[in-house]
Amino acid sequence: MSTTQRPSAARRVLDLLRDPPADPDLSAGYLDLLGPAEERAPSLAQSVMESTFLPRIYEKVWRPVGFNLAKGWPIGPDTAAEQATARDWLGLGRPGDPDRPAATVLDVACGPGNVTRALAEGVGGDGLVVGLDASATMLARAEADTPAGDRACYVRGNAVDLPFRDAAFDAVCCFGALYLFDDPWTALDGMTRVLRPGGRLIILTSRRLTPLHASKVGGELIRRVTGYTVFGDREVTGALADRGFTAVRRRRYPLMQLVGGTRT
């Protein structure tokens, strides 16, 4: 999908930026705020996300198999149920509902845009869902798979240093990624900052199976070797409460947790 086919969505995102570039790079279809100069030293987990192979199988194979097992398949929610919960907790509408809100939504670490497109089905009018990711290969896939006229657009940026204005969004979603960030709590500070007061946040992330100290030590070892963080049961809800979120709620699955709240 080229920018010429979806120009208004790609350009609208410029209005949401804290520091819009004078000469925005939209050559790949998404707004690239990292460019070649921002090459980082990715963790093992992030290197996998930046490969050219994973984006090809992510949405149809990797995501449903890996995540559904982690959510307790066959008892846990499948992808469709998970997406419906995301729209519901974020205060969005149901697909096809004529009264869907014209919300401005951020999907942090959107990968190939699978959740971004599901959220876009829940917004109406001139609503917009902005998917942000650091991986150029994931975003190329997101652009290719997002139909013209969809209320979605993409930005290449760093989730730990969100490039958006304060209170720019009505809702923020971060699925399957908090555990990959080198500093998840700074990322959470950023998500809080870009949410308007009364805006809603939802996070789907890892969950430590047992609260035992031994598993905490094991979790730290995994983080150092792979860059993958395993969160304790009250760690993420506590972090939301610390940042002044109200109506904090959580659903626990065997190896994942869904956490949400409303910004004060």
Ligand SMILES: C[S@@+](CC[C@H](N)C(=O)[O-])C[C@H]1O[C@@H](n2cnc3c(N)ncnc32)[C@H](O)[C@@H]1O
């Ligand atoms: C497992 S995918 C999640 C995709 C989608 N949100 C989902 O739920 O299926 C994780 C994504 O996080 C992205 N990511 C990891 N660290 C990031 C960072 N610091 N900034 C932006 N994206 C990041 C990766 O590039 C990858 O596309």
